[in-house]
Amino acid sequence: MKLQEYTESRHNFEECMKCTVCTAYCPVLQVNPRYPGPKQAGPDGERLRLKDPYFFNYALKYCLNCKRCEVACPSDVKVADLIQSARIRYDKSKPKLRDRILASTDFMGSLARPFAPIVNGVTGLGITKNVLDATLKIDHQRTFPKYSGRSFEAWLRRREKEQAAFPEQVSYFHGCYVNYNYPQLGKDLVKVLNALGVGVRLLEKEKCCGIAMITNGMSEQATRHATHNVAAIEAAVHEGRKVLTTSSSCTLTLREEYPNLLGVDNTAIRDSLLMATRFIYEKLERGASLRFRPDFHKKVAYHVPCHMERLGWGVFSEKLLRLIPGVEFTLLDSACCGIAGTYGFKKENYAASQAIGAPLFEQIRAVDPEVVACDCETCKWQIEMSTGYTVANPISILAEALAD
Amino acid sequence: MKFNTVIIGGGLAGLVAGISLQKAGQNTAIISSGQNALHFFSGTFESMEEPSQQLAELFSEAGIRTHYQAGVRLMPLGTFRPAALSLEDISLFPTSHFGKKVLIVNFLGYHDFFSSFLAEGLEKQGMSCRIHQLKLAQLEWLEQSPSEMRSVQIARIMDRIWDVVVQEVRVLLKDEDTVVLPQVFGLQDISVPGRIRQGIPAQVVFAGTLPPSVPGIRTQMLLKRRYELLGGTYLAGDEATGAHVHEGVVHSIVTKNLDSHFLEAGHFILASGGFFSKGLRSNPFQIQEPVFGLDVVQAADRSDWYQPDFMQEQPYMSFGVQTDAQLHAVRDGQALKNLFAVGSILGGTRPEMGTAAGLAIRSALAAVDQILRRS
DSSP, X not given: OOTTTTTXXXXXXXXXXXXXXXXXXXXXXXXXXXXXXXXXXIIIHHHHHHHOGGGOOGGGGGOOOOOHHHHHOTTOXXXXXXXXXXXXXXXXXXXXXXXXXXXXXXXXXXXXXXXXHHHHHHHHSHHHHHHHHHHHOBOTTOOOOOOOSSOHHHHHHTTHHHXXXXXXXXXXXOHHIIIIIOHHHHHHHHHHHHHTTEEEEEOSSOOOOOHHHXXXXXXXXHHHHHHHHHHHHHHHHHTTOEEEESOHHHXXXXXXXXXXXXXXXXXXXXTTEEEHHHHHHHHHHTTOOOOBOTTOOEEEEEOOOHHHHHHTOHHHHHHHHHHSTTEEEEEOOSXXXXXXXXXXXXXXXXXXXXXXXXXXXXXXXXXXXXXXEOSOXXXXXXXXXXXXXOEEOHHHHHHHHBOO | OEEEEEEEOOSHHHHHHHHHHHXXXXXXXXXXXXXXXXXXXXXXXXXXXXXXXXXHHHHHHHTOOEEOOSEEEEOTTSOEEEEOSEETTSOOBSSSOOOSEEEEEEETTOOSSOHHHHHHHHHHTTOEEEEEEEOOGXXXXXXGSGGGOOHHHHHHHHHHHHHHHHHHHHHHOSSOSEEEEESOOOSSOTTHHHHXXXXXXXXXXXXXXXXXXXXXXXXXXXXXXXXXXXXXXXXXXOOEEEEEEETTEEEEEEETTXXXXXXXXXXXXXXXXXXXXXXXXXXXXXEEOTTTOOOEEOOSSGGGSOOSSTXXXXXXXXXXXXXXXXXXXXXXXXXXXXXXXXXXXXXXXXXXGTOHHXXXXXXXXXXXXXXXXXX
């Protein structure tokens, strides 16, 4: 008998017993006293908001949505979901132009890509940064991600036949970053999967997962993207393919945020959607093998991105990296790098963003690795900009270590 | 994924077991569904005798500083309790009369520390007390969010400005021989409590605050770091949801995050805690152990679970899983050969007596001992 059936509360908020553990692990609370903290913003605030939406507090926008409160909560309260869904429900302010620009990663990508060399040159200029800072409040100290001249989709389409020849097939949800900014990661994945006898296909048509739209007050657009993506992934799943990803934040959005925040049912695809590191690890565990370069040597420090921590799948990337002969492995302490997608690009968040990441940057300098491994593209921008160390997805490190 | 031993529960018992097994060369995983009772830790491993060499080593290698002396310690509301093995932060006294004149210092705006109760309790012991609310400019920014002026937030700042506190207290100090301060020191920098003691020319006593416990969180972080440094796999925020058991032997564990990817092992340790940690769950009819469905020692009639008088000894506090003499967990009357239950989930224990930390360590080490002897 399910006794809790009739008493279950939204995002489990009634389970909160006010133990305050979440407040000890919130990275924002450590640097920004204007933020009410996860307990106050989440379950405590929810009681008040249910009474009267008047109690909605606009300071909830300071939440990073890193989900560390949820990982820490001993009572399974979905604290970050409570905060984000309160923002979706009660925040009536229209998103600013800047927020709309930052959130529309695939639209901006498709605009910028054909003019990549010019765009990259212009966004790298001090004067552009100052103008963006003054007009749009995008912090001038940020380094912008570079755009790639050719999209990953175009690259893979040219290899459709060659990929179709492999005995096993998967589909790849590459995300905006691989498509517009860094196709090399997608190429690395294709290399590793091909070495395992697996061919890679695109989805029918994928859209941005929508994570930045959710946090920037554009939940309607995000819901449209979610409905589209679930259908596109479902089509691949129906044909018997797994759908792989290389970005932990896209994956968390597709798996958790769609049903929990946007109300988009994804049960048909949930079990077939895997981070590539998990798929590869499981394949190796079942007996598949990879040939590695005998001379490979690399000192790797692995940073588990917050959303990977919430997924609970960092263990697959870690074990995979440890399997590579010649990898000298260090697991970095669990900590947020501070960027949280578009959050750290905003002028009002820049200082907080850097202060949150400081302990992680310090540890990276102390470990002094040749490369920092990480499954998240925005962590990569943040860590590279703040420490000068190169950051690579575990898949890219794996590809580099393979024998030709 | 295959391990030598899989441990369910990432608190004191689970981490002590995990570290000991990793040290002995095993490959282990810990499944931790949310943070644990160390966040409410008093700092005293009550009911522990003088630590064995094994335990003393485990603590010192993790960077945890403890001391041992049979006596009493000061409780947050000005009462005293017997104590022995404790974190170095905790002062241990031969008797409850530990000073003549006491200066109790709190920080202005911090409401989780009870100066006046402390003073009342100490005055009962014949000590005279003076309370001072210290106003520190460095803490002012915390006051912008009054609900969040908590031990941990203060401790983060204190790691940087502890010397300001030393200077301020030196100025405040008149003829007092003892200073009592809230336990908000040494979250990251473990040397801070010692430096404060050195800098203030009086006996310094750190008294407990409302949760979260700063020494407790520090202990948790140090143990987890040590476990991971030894190559252990700590699955934070994951939850064991079921197990595959065949003919009295556990083969694998199912978790919420890893769904179809099972965790296989030769041995398993159940250190999932009591009611708070959801190691035990209750409904109006019975108390259950949710992962394996183990036999739970409990009163059959619900009215015998509790005493109507809240302050009375509550029977449900001693409910827990049934084990045999070797700590093998029992299901349907049969002991499972490779599953050990340790810590607060055990039946017949009295956590309200403050024995939980000692029980966690002793039962964890007993299980480790058996696992290592067998393999």
